[in-house]
Amino acid sequence: MVKLGLTATLLLGAGYATAAAIESHFGSHWSRRDIMRARDEGLRLIKTSEEDPGVWLTEEEKFEKFISKKIGFMDITETPELENLRVNRVTSDLVALKAFPTGPTHQSVATPLIAQASISNLRTWANALANFYNRYYRGSYASTSATWMYDTVVDVASSNSAITVTKYTHSYNQPSVIAKIPGTSGSVVIVSAHYDSIGSTTSGRAPGADDNASGVVVILEALRVLADSGYSPKNTLEFHFYSGEEGGMLGSRDVMQAYVTAGVDVLAVVNQDMTGYSPNNVIAVYTDYVDTPLTNYVMTLVPVYSDLPLSVDECGYGCSDHASANSAGFPAAYVCDENMADSSPYIHSSSDTIATLSFEHILQHVKFTIGFLVEGSYF
């Protein structure tokens, strides 16, 4: 349940907030001039809770205070109005949120597609990602890792000429990558994973194998299977490969702000961040900063489309990119490889290596993802 602050309540009362109302909300904490000046000085606006108006920090301070201590946060410097857009959206009569089905109903379509998923590509892609010294979004390899990401998505999608692949550029030198299988409906179902990584220092070695090469390869393999089969959905299916997650959900916040501003009808977003390290051999579904009906629906798919039992947990504010979709007011869910207590102890270090991954486990996430996309294509 999202707690609405005073300003948000006022906006709710206004029914359909205007640009002027957003402007006045800025004024209650930060003026546009404050934001522009601080940006020019290289400062970043960091939130650590929904109620937090944010604090201005340097990039190094952001790393020392939050990233190195594994404290969840969002960097809202370029997207300070995203949470207000959520309030606009959820109070607008134009938005009628659809109910999700009570469970899976398209196994006859999904099952033969799931049978096409295999481990060999997962290994190849995960090794290529982990072989970057790091994939830090402001580092020396930001751009080269982005080029790999884009080229690989283009290659995977090339078997179906209907699929488009675009780079989404940000204020830093690591674009997000979006592949789109157009449907007969403009409504959109999204699966996502971030491809940047971070180590124990901003320039340190960060193979980012579990966090989050493992999630990226899940989305890539689901795209490969649907592309190779010529799958033609009703709803448009999108595959989002975000940059800058470790910097505070930068890539996903930019994309979600653009989508809500453009009025894109996003039916569901399922994010995966860490899919290959699971001592309990489960698929974990997280229940905070998500949409409860979508999350309950996702929980019905896990035992049908994967061979693994479900685990349920919470991961706090600023946990991963589902939070950006949730901030935008889009139905979001988060699927992971473990509960918090037993998740990989190696992330954000040089020890988050391919050797710690189970590709059998990652394949289970692929099966779930194809199942979700097929079901979602009929929402």
Ligand SMILES: [Zn+2]
């Ligand atoms: Zn991650």
